[in-house]
Amino acid sequence: MLNRWLRSLSVRVWVTSVAALAVSLAVLSAVVAYAFNHFPEQMLGRHEQIENAVKIADGLKFDASGRPVSIRLPDKTAWLFEVVPAELKYRVLDAQGNVLLSSNSAERDAPWSVADLETIAGGVQRVHIDGKPYDIMTLRVPHGNAVFYVQTAMSRRLLNAIISQKITPIQIIVPVTILVAMVTFGLTLTLTVYCVLRPLREASKAAASITPRNLKTRLSLTGIPGEITPLIHAFNDALGRLENGFAVQQQFLASAAHELQTPLTLIRGQIELQPDIEDKDLLLREIDMMARQVRQLLHLAEVSESQNFTFGNVNSLDVAQDVVAYLSRKADARQIKLELHSAGNGPSIWADRSALFILIKNILENAINVTPANSTVSVLVDDVSVQIRDEGPGIKDEHLPFLFKRFWRAPDSRHDGAGLGLAICKEIALAHDWRLTVSSLRLGTCFVVRFC
Template identity: 55%
Template sequence: MFSHWIRRLSTRLWAINVAAYAVSLILLSSAAIYLIDHFPDALGRRQQMESVRHIVDGLRFDGTGQLLSVQLRERQALIFRLAPNDVKYRVLDATGRELLASTSADPKGKGDWPWLTQDLAEAAGTIAPATIGGKVFTVATQRVSSGTRIAYVQVAESKQFVEALVTAKIEPIPATAGWALLIATIIFGLTLPLTIRHVLRPLKEASDAAAKIDPYNLKTRLSSKGIPSEIKPLIDAFNGALTRLEKGFAVQQQFLAAAAHELQTPLTLLRGQIELQPEIKQRAHLLRDIDLMARQVRQLLHLAEVSEAQNFSFDDVNSLDVAQEVVAFLDGKADAKQVKLHIEAGETQPRIRADKSALFILLKNFVENAINVSPESGVVLLTIDEASIRIEDEGPGIRQDHLPFLFDRFWRAPDSKYDGAGLGLSICREIASAHQWRLAVDVLPTGTRFSVWL
């Protein structure tokens, strides 16, 4: 069971996709952690530029372009209040005069004390190192215009603060990434089978349709609707093989029927000529051989007929009536061998959906074989009910190693004591297949039982 599950295409697709998904997440998470861990300045710079943007968005001007105030979000304002010595901002005019500030940048209280030595216009849009109050900072500068007035927003963050911020963001990443990887892989693994089943559904439908094709519906072709383009050539090739098989089968059946028809007439004429010439030596032996050949020809015709689905005409048939017709037809043969034919049936008249002529041929072949193997004063019993028809004889039985070959065409047991072409049981199998019946053979303590399960 496990090996079958492993060999399934859907299982392999599931395993490969889940593994690829997990490896991809691991590689992406590892790359992100490595970049943040080895290039913390990049994260600090991004954080600092976001702070500048928030301050720029919060600036409020009057109608003349005069700066009035700055309105920050609670989270941004809280950072400037909690760490005034490590994070600070100010807004300067074009001359460098301080207009607004989170705190005084000059320890001595001078509001115009510069953070950078370079010109403000040159510093705009950059992040540069600076020493403020004896501590190392990085200063981000952004130019802002309102009407004809120009202002500059600067945000300074100490190196110590940036390192603490980066460390605080990096530490939970491995654990978070691990849990995210586990949860995402589980969800992906659970939902992927549904996707695979949906994708492979056309292939399964084509497989089911192919399994239903047999010699009776060789005209059926697999639909390529919804089939993936990679598999469509396989479907087309299979349909092409069916077309060639159908043509070959039709040619074979036509040859079989034509040969049988052509043989019937000369055999009849030959028998007539022999009967008109009593002086022919071994006349009885020749007539016997001709009769055997005629019987084989008839069986070939029957085989050709029952191998074509269009030759069947299904109707509600009383199986007991057909069995009685078979017994009446073979009564002379049974009397000649001193074999008694007996039918057992229930009170209800069993009716089945079948081709009456085909059912007659099937039962005739079984009963005729039973007569051939039965000893003198033996009994051939036909038991009929709504579910099955069973034929039992009192012959020597069938060897176990012969059972697999019973229904093969032209196969005859090596120790067979009566004439035949080895086609009777093959015809029975073709008829049973056309009716979707099941044939069974049971070796009894005395004799054999053939069962037709309807």
């Protein structure tokens, strides 16, 4: 069961896809973790500074002469500059570096940077203000023909606090997000693989239903992926060749058997009319055996083709009675008693009456052949089966696997035959979906035909 599960295409696709996702997420997580651990300021702190500078630039209000006179900030941003004025500051400068607007206490600071404003615009500088380390963000703001500059200063202490506050939840969110993504992807992929591989399962199911009796079936190409279509075409072509070869074989078998039947009858008649032929009885016996083999070949050809059956409601007890009556003379000649027992009136089954007759006849005839004189062969018919028991020497265990093979005869067999009788029985049972079993008894053998 485990090997079958491991060889499953669905499982392989699922495992491969989930493994690929897991590796991709692991690599992405490693890259993100490396970036946060080695460049936390660039990943988190810079974003805060840039965002503050942009908000200040967007909130600038100018007078009629184009000079900035006030700043309108969002409540949250304004609150931050008011709450921690020593850690977070801003200034609005003109092109000469004169302070035009500033946050609380920032106007008293000395110039934050001695570098040219145009040169440092768009970047971040690390400076000291009143002996404390700060990061300065400078943003160029053109307005009309004039150019102004917005600078924000964030202390290293506040920057580290912001980074620490943001990294802590990220360390929890990332693993949880990966786990949820893996579970969701695994469940979704299961349904996806099931839907994608449905045409292959249906094709496999159709292929499993193809038997020597059902060679006309072809696998459908509906919904089959393009990569599998050539395989389905090749399989259907192979079925066509197999069907043709099987039909030719059956036609040859039937034709040969039919053509041999008439010459054998004529030969037997000629021998019977010649009184001076030596060993006439031996010749007649050989001809009868050949005729019997020919009849069995005809039966085998017939039961190997499902279209040769005519199904209808059949009473198995009536058929068994007909067989017993048909073989009663042979049983009497061998001093064997035939007994027919029934549990009720016998079931009505859906079958070909002639085929059921041949099946019971072949088994019962074999039972008569192997049973010694002054013994009994019994036939039991109940609602679900027909059982035939003899009192012969039984069947060796090593012979059981070959019992229903065509032309096989036991090495110690003492009666004439071609080894086709039980093969015919097996073909009939397969055509009707019956179970044909054999078991050795303390004395003799029991054959059972189960109808369900």
